[in-house]
Amino acid sequence: MHAPRRVFALAILTALAGVFTGLAGAPAAANPTAHTNHPQKLPPPPKRSETHVYLMRGLFGVFSLGMDDLAGKLNAKGYRSDVYAWDTWPQVTALVTQRYSDGHRGPVVIIGHSLGANSVFSVADTLHKQNIPVRVGVTFDATQPGQVPSNVAVFINFWARDGFGHPVQPAPDYTGDLEDYDLSTQPGIDHTNIDALDRFHQFIIGKLDGMTAPD
Template sequence: MGSVGWSSFSRRASWRRLHAIAIAVLLLLPIGASPALAAPSSASTASTAHVYLLRGVLNIFSLGLDDIAAQLRAQGIPVTVANFASWSSLADEAAIAYKSGRIKTIILVGHSSGATALPDMVAKLDQLGAPVKLAIGLDSVFRTRLSGRVGRYVNFYIANGNGEPVAKTAQFQGKLENINVQNVPGVGHMSIEKNQIMQRKVISEIDAVVFGRSAPASGPQKPRQPGAADAAGSGTARAAAVRQ
């Protein structure tokens, strides 16, 4: 009897210990899981954004957009690269995806004629109820006018080349920045989207929207003048960025 009683007591003691351990584990689980539930992961945030990159007249002259697309995809950001002539159908697709909830952040980037088409795409998306969060133009060759809603529209143009600033209409809602990049080393109309400095600017602007990272200040660029290297504060240099 003594042996049986001790055995029963031992089993009850072991069960109580296991029960206590199980309760402790269960109490710890919500604490360990809470960080993952508290904030969405970067991958989740990236997957609900979509970047549309519009090439110029001939696809072979905007190949730098492929490099930008590859770097964005490496961060988990969905990308579509297409010719500028597809801007209207792309707007339809983006609006459908936005209304379904598959896309929450619409971002547009265009080079040359692709940049010229951006204001039209912004306006159509606004009409369709899918506002653009960020639009970046790379040296639009025609003067364009901006209407509709866009969180931020950045127009990088080369003032001493074919580039043109973008004007805003009374129907525009958002922030517009025209930034002259003629002094960026190696930049030109046919190379602006291939230029690594410009690619970093574009990707930094996109990352700031998608991931909430700080984008480097675009700041006005001042063209260099002969003999003005030591007179940065003279005020004779023409401001090369027009902020509206």
């Protein structure tokens, strides 16, 4: 058990630069079994086509079009991505549950903006009660965020204090990675466009690419 890792970024560009610089400069891990002729092999990462991404729009299902743009970028890279209205989260939960019952064990990724971001918590909480893991959860300016449940391995929250967004908190038993990016001081970022900015899309795509393999 380990405490959740909280990342608070006052400047998202600085945060992103640190992430990618760290990845590029990370030294190769030493082989703890170099003395043996039979080192243990790690399982291969899941394929992108095995990764289902569920994106949730905000109010009325006609705003948050950044979700549609992000879905298109993900599909172009080989992920299986679909966009839903925020209030269809029970159907999304049922779809994930059915796929899990049918034997699908690829990564589950849930992304949402505004009311759709609130729905990310609803889906994750319901899946938690069914012991179904969520590989990545991403929220853009959730208006009423819940606690991040322990079945979510990585949770990323982008928010701005403009009357809508809020920081998120982990559940008491959460041991995953929680990244909370406060963009309140960044010019040109507000509730209406936070979901549509390409630099955040590329950050998310980079996260998923690091967890999966091309087909």
